[in-house]
Amino acid sequence: GLKEGGGFNGATARTMYGLLALKGVLMIVSVLVSIKEIVAKGRNFPWPRPVVCPRCEGNRVWGHGFVSAFFDGFVDGVLLRRYRCPDCHCVLRLRRAALASQRQKINQ
Numbered sequence: 001g002l003k004e005g006g007g008f009n010g011a012t013a014r015t016m017y018g019l020l021a022l023k024g025v026l027m028i029v030s031v032l033v034s035i036k037e038i039v040a041k042g043r044n045f046p047w048p049r050p051v052v053c054p055r056c057e058g059n060r061v062w063g064h065g066f067v068s069a070f071f072d073g074f075v076d077g078v079l080l081r082r083y084r085c086p087d088c089h090c091v092l093r094l095r096r097a098a099l100a101s102q103r104q105k106i107n108q
Contacts, residue, residue, distance in 0.1 A: 025090050027054060030097035035071055038078055047081035047094055058087035067093060
């Protein structure tokens with residue numbers, strides 16, 4: 001992937017978790033939510049809004065649309081909420097947190 005300061009049309013590019021974000025960092029924030037409820041409610045699912053940006057602690061975190069992600073057992077993509085901090089340009093992508101029993105299966 002691109003390294004810190006690699007640049008794309010003069011913008012700084014960074015990679016985190018294998019995902020590319022220009023002019024900032026992409027952070028993945030885990031929250032305890034039900035995938036089935038997210039699918040049922042779609043864009044109307046009440047995602048929790050971060051009070052502050054976890055990167056710069058700025059308090060102006062704005063909605064930044066949705067991104068489709070694929071999960072085992074679901075044919076179509078599931079819409080995950082994104083937020084953006086206008087202060088540090090960080091994009092926050094919310095995702096379902098793995099439960100302790102699921103993490104145990106993954107680690108075995």
